[in-house]
């Protein structure tokens with residue numbers, strides 16, 4: 001059958017389908033690419049690859065794991081020349097942990113089975129050929145495949161001793177120090193007022209003695225393992241002696257089963273999630289940052305939800321419609337578009353200096369006077385971070401709540417009023433429960449934005465390394481005045497402020513991955529709650 | 543006698559003469575902004591009787607009904623003249639609070655509007671907001687009003703389930719139960735059956751018959767059959783004016799006004 005000449009309608013719509021779907025495809029590809037990049041780079045941090053011993057044409061030998069391979073910038077595009085980056089470790093001997101070599105200069109590359117990888121407390125990892133180790137009792141044991149287990153036991157012992165030491169130094173000595181600090185303030189106050197200082201001095205002396213005892217105790221703990229060490233040779237044949245107390249982990253990268261590699265992967269992942277950072281944050285775990293991010297986000301949500309909901313109720317239910325109301329709405333909406341750093345500056349200028357300063361003047365004036373003007377709330381901290389982000393995300397909650405309130409069917413409102421309820425009773429008993437899912441959607445959006453925000457936090461209380469957590473077992477348990485660590489800031493710090501940027505690079509990806517996972521988890525949690533609520537208010541009608 | 547009216551079965555006239563007038567509407571006019579919706583309405587509703595408001599849509603039936611419990615106060619720019627008295631007292635008396643007025647005048651809406659709460663919480667809502675917390679009183683009120691609304695047997699085993707899981711007819715009966723739970727004196731119903739199937743409609747009409755013993759009922763309806771079946775007196779409105787108000791029998795069998803007859807015989811509206 002022939003088509004009439006004028007009928008060209010059929011294919012007309014098709015190109016637009018393709019054109020519009022193209023936009024979606026590009027977007028999805030970019031998201032998938034981003035996630036893929038972060039996933040691969042992030043997880044490779046925990047994976048232990050084989051470690052080659054590399055001989056170069058100029059005679060140098062090195063041992064290390066391959067970090068990157070790239071085209072040399074000066075090579076012609078038609079005949080690309082590659083160069084490789086090896087992580088050779090042993091920073092104290094080699095000067096730098098990472099070394100670039102031209103691929104053309106590599107003459108030999110072999111994977112010796114006795115090569116050993118070591119993670120250490122300081123100076124990055126080490127890749128060595130082990131000779132022997134000395135255990136805690138001072139016995140020297142030559143290292144063979146069969147004595148490797150024994151070495152691992154020694155490493156385990158060393159880590160137990162480290163945590164024992166940590167318990168003494170961090171918690172006990174920390175507590176004594178805090179008490180001494182307070183006692184010194186008391187002393188200064190008493191001296192200033194001309195009161196009797198004998199009692200305080202006695203207390204100080206007692207604390208001093210306790211401190212010395214603890215120090216002696218910790219020295220004893222250290223001495224328990226002073227003899228244990230590992231003797232080895234590096235790639236160039238230099239002798240390396242490593243005290244056992246500095247070794248975190250040991251593995252044989254060229255002589256381990258796939259299962260061992262997986263175990264090592266998860267052991268590192270566990271450390272990453274649950275331990276504290278080492279080595280200027282480039283190694284170890286992120287627990288304080290994860291915890292800080294969580295606590296801050298939760299506080300922020302707890303602050304922003306009531307503020308936002310109350311404001312929205314006023315705007316939607318009580319305020320008279322008019323020019324002023326419309327202006328307020330425009331302002332609220334524009335607030336959502338203000339760059340976050342502006343909120344940071346506001347937080348610093350108003351919350352920290354004005355509010356925090358006044359709180360210190362009012363409630364902590366003693367502390368200021370007798371503690372070298374050290375501020376309590378007059379400096380950045382958890383409270384001010386949460387408040388600043390709450391302010392920043394306020395418009396999101398207000399807009400969502402207003403929309404949820406106006407979406408409640410008019411019939412429900414009328415039914416409540418007709419039953420003799422006052423306006424407030426109607427809002428409390430009918431409107432708020434019915435709009436709870438919508439409000440929670442707003443809170444979810446606010447949390448997603450708040451959890452990932454970094455710029456304002458740098459001004460109002462996030463730090464690179466916090467000695468304590470914002471929530472702990474010391475009274476009053478919640479320390480709103482403390483500074484804390486945050487994943488977003490951690491990424492920035494690793495990426496731009498790290499002394500060893502090569503070592504920090506993989507951690508940047510791992511931390512990014514973690515931040516993404518954390519935000520997704522927070523959102524999933526909130527979405528689950530919302531769906532529960534929604535299910536409660538929905539029913540099959542008719 | 544016109545042919546369509548003869549098909550309508552009119553309920554036998556009950557005497558309202560002996561009863562005192564419970565609601566008195568006197569020269570009542572009402573404006574939405576500049577638009578006049580009601581014009582000089584005067585009408586009395588006797589105690590414990592059912593009065594039906596009929597008329598083409600837009601003639602002001604709902605407006606008048608919603609003035610009886612001052613629901614129209616929610617609309618901006620309204621104005622009224624004349625007066626409405628309930629039990630001898632003006633509802634616009636500054637001494638009467640709107641909230642207490644609405645507690646005495648229950649309302650059932652055209653579209654059933656249960657709260658997204660359990661059946662139980664829906665029924666006792668009015669009592670709860672009055673501050674009743676005694677569980678025994680609430681339970682008792684819940685059962686009696688659900689029984690009165692002929693819903694008790696259907697829902698007694700699932701009082702704590704969401705009210706939104708009920709069928710359309712059940713929801714409307716739930717709304718009736720909710721409206722009578724705090725024992726109002728007057729029940730206003732604005733086309734309560736317009737979204738229901740005939741069986742559910744039948745149930746609600748039966749219900750109105752029974753509720754008449756305790757409440758004074760004003761019902762707006764689109765269906766003349768329904769007005770004929772349930773009401774004692776019928777008011778016919780047209781373009782914001784009360785055209786005719788008399789016993790239902792009289793309105794349907796022997797209307798005095800030509801417009802009423804035209805409407806009843808289905809010639810317009």
Ligand SMILES: Nc1ncnc2c1ncn2[C@@H]1O[C@H](COP(=O)(O)OP(=O)(O)O)[C@@H](O)[C@H]1O
Pocket residue numbers: 574577579597598599600601602603604605606617
């Ligand atoms: N909230 C309102 N604002 C303005 N005009 C209204 C409002 N409600 C009703 N009206 C107008 O008042 C007139 C009567 O309406 P209504 O009482 O709802 O009629 P009926 O219930 O008889 O169909 C209609 O012309 C309608 O447009």
Ligand SMILES: [Mg+2]
Pocket residue numbers: 603604605
């Ligand atoms: Mg109507």
